[in-house]
Amino acid sequence: MNEIFFATLLNIAGALFRIFLIALVGAWFFRRKVFSSGDVSSFSSLMIKVLLPAMIFSKIILTLKPGEFPMWWVLPLIGIGLILIGVLFALLFYANNLKAKRNMIPISSMQNAGYLALPLGQAIYPDQFDLYALYCFLIIIGLNPILWSIGKFLNTADPNQKFSWRQLVTPPLVALLIAITLVLSGLQRFIPPSIVEVIDLTGSATVPMANFILGAVLGGISLRIWPPVLDVLKVISIKFFIIPLITLLLMLYFNLKATQPLLSDVILIQATLPPAIAIMIQIKNWGGEVQQTGSLMLISYTFCLIAIPFWLAVWKIL
Numbered sequence: 001m002n003e004i005f006f007a008t009l010l011n012i013a014g015a016l017f018r019i020f021l022i023a024l025v026g027a028w029f030f031r032r033k034v035f036s037s038g039d040v041s042s043f044s045s046l047m048i049k050v051l052l053p054a055m056i057f058s059k060i061i062l063t064l065k066p067g068e069f070p071m072w073w074v075l076p077l078i079g080i081g082l083i084l085i086g087v088l089f090a091l092l093f094y095a096n097n098l099k100a101k102r103n104m105i106p107i108s109s110m111q112n113a114g115y116l117a118l119p120l121g122q123a124i125y126p127d128q129f130d131l132y133a134l135y136c137f138l139i140i141i142g143l144n145p146i147l148w149s150i151g152k153f154l155n156t157a158d159p160n161q162k163f164s165w166r167q168l169v170t171p172p173l174v175a176l177l178i179a180i181t182l183v184l185s186g187l188q189r190f191i192p193p194s195i196v197e198v199i200d201l202t203g204s205a206t207v208p209m210a211n212f213i214l215g216a217v218l219g220g221i222s223l224r225i226w227p228p229v230l231d232v233l234k235v236i237s238i239k240f241f242i243i244p245l246i247t248l249l250l251m252l253y254f255n256l257k258a259t260q261p262l263l264s265d266v267i268l269i270q271a272t273l274p275p276a277i278a279i280m281i282q283i284k285n286w287g288g289e290v291q292q293t294g295s296l297m298l299i300s301y302t303f304c305l306i307a308i309p310f311w312l313a314v315w316k317i318l
Helices: 002-031 037-063 074-094 104-109 117-124 127-154 171-185 193-203 208-220 229-253 261-272 277-286 290-317
Strands: none
Touching: 002 117, 037 104, 037 127, 037 171, 037 208, 037 277, 074 127, 074 229, 074 261, 104 127, 104 229, 104 290, 117 127, 117 261, 117 290, 127 171, 127 261, 127 277, 193 261, 208 277, 208 290, 229 261, 229 290, 261 290, 277 290
């Protein structure tokens, strides 16, 4: 187990280092006042309105092929299932103060399914990365509508603000729904390849920009103000213990490791990932608890350095 654990740790650490390096550059620029808070807000707006919708649209158009993968619809359901586990336990943990603590639900349940998962896949599964990436994008199909609708509302709405369906409509969600509709109807074949290439090229800037924005936003977080210890324990427990444990037990029950080894690894990685970068981008663009959520992000991204290799090591020896 030690050999597997440390080998996995080194692979993941290398991938995380590249991601965090970009974030550290963003944090350094912000603290050196190269960029102002207004600049970061503009970057966030560009991300949400242009770059992320372009990436979502192009990747679904290019990778989702229902004829070659007839059971593709199961993976979006798995993505929803991972969120529901986190949401359920967050509701239980915060049942007595849910109105004031509803912003804890997304950070406890919605993972960094793309920006972090894809670089990890490139490092750990270089020979199977195309299939790995397809699995990730299919899981993201289930995650993104919730993250960019209900998640956005929970992250950014005032505690006294009433729910409105209008708040669920965001550019990433619209891009997702249009792309899936085009693919399932077969109409994507009428889109000129050059157009798809341009959209895909635009979307390719999403991952580095997202990590840069994360660093810039976290760079403005005070290291002297930390969230309540109880909130930290609840979020860490849900994100890095309860969700991975339940996921692992379910995959053992369905014998997924023997029948779909790569898919089982992808699902476990998704279950162990830290909170989505989009949470901070939403808060920066629409408002919310920047300090509290940002400090929880810092703690979560530090904790994942141990959690991800630990659960993968346990999975490998079972």
